[in-house]
Amino acid sequence: MEFSPAIVERLLDRWPVARLATLGPAGPHQVPVVFARTGALLWSPIDGKPKGTTELVRVRHVRANPRVSLLLDHYEEDWRCLWWIGIAGDARVVQPVGALADAEAAAAVAALRAKYPQYVSLPVLREPPTLLRVEPIRVRSWCAGGEAVARASELLEDRP
């Protein structure tokens, strides 16, 4: 069964991690990402967490082919509680300059800072940060049943 639009929206607002798939010359490429939602858009910081050269891969891929996929999901031993949300979207690399004159990008950075208290102590969100801006084209969801809906709500309650 599918999630209601209301649950999808709450999970997009509060679920802490997604998996981003981009398309490279040798096939699909995936990486876990943090992200935040502003209205209809999803944003992921390229410098969102300590890493090696991986950001370069996804940036290069998106510049060559904007179509991406984001996956939010929950796994646990009780398979009645499984769910996922899959987003097909078009991505763009946004490099705000100066004092984030771009209001849209400024809102995205504010949303990321509000969602992840880690940014207070970890100097991994550059000022201004490079962002991946994802415009969802299609959002699908699946959950195993009523237990999964209840579990998703319960997991959200635990989140800040």
Place this chain on the structure above:
Amino acid sequence: MEFSPAIVERLLDRWPVARLATLGPAGPHQVPVVFARTGALLWSPIDGKPKGTTELVRVRHVRANPRVSLLLDHYEEDWRCLWWIGIAGDARVVQPVGALADAEAAAAVAALRAKYPQYVSLPVLREPPTLLRVEPIRVRSWCAGGEAVARASELLEDRP
């Protein structure tokens, strides 16, 4: 930093969930999957857990384009403990017939049943099941540092 080959191997053996990315005509597509390892191969059951029509998407994609990506990763609030393993591979849909005459597929089904006790009570692994056989081409890993290595080992200890 990267994981040692030994940790990668242990995680491929015991980590319970991966995200599979396939390539469709409209871009990358992702779905969470269960999987098991036999030697150099990774196997994911198409009927591995209750779902809707999603299996058809990945099967269709793999038949048209065998290149896939599998991502294993761990997220938690302490970003020093983050890690991921990304596998680029070639996939094939295997539909064993009769009494699993194919020794390779039979070993895969045995590995899946050994890894997931859920199959004892959930009738979601058909007999014989359709399997996705993934031959890894390239395995990369990333972890945030020593804490992430320790955390991965700790998480593995909790697993059956």
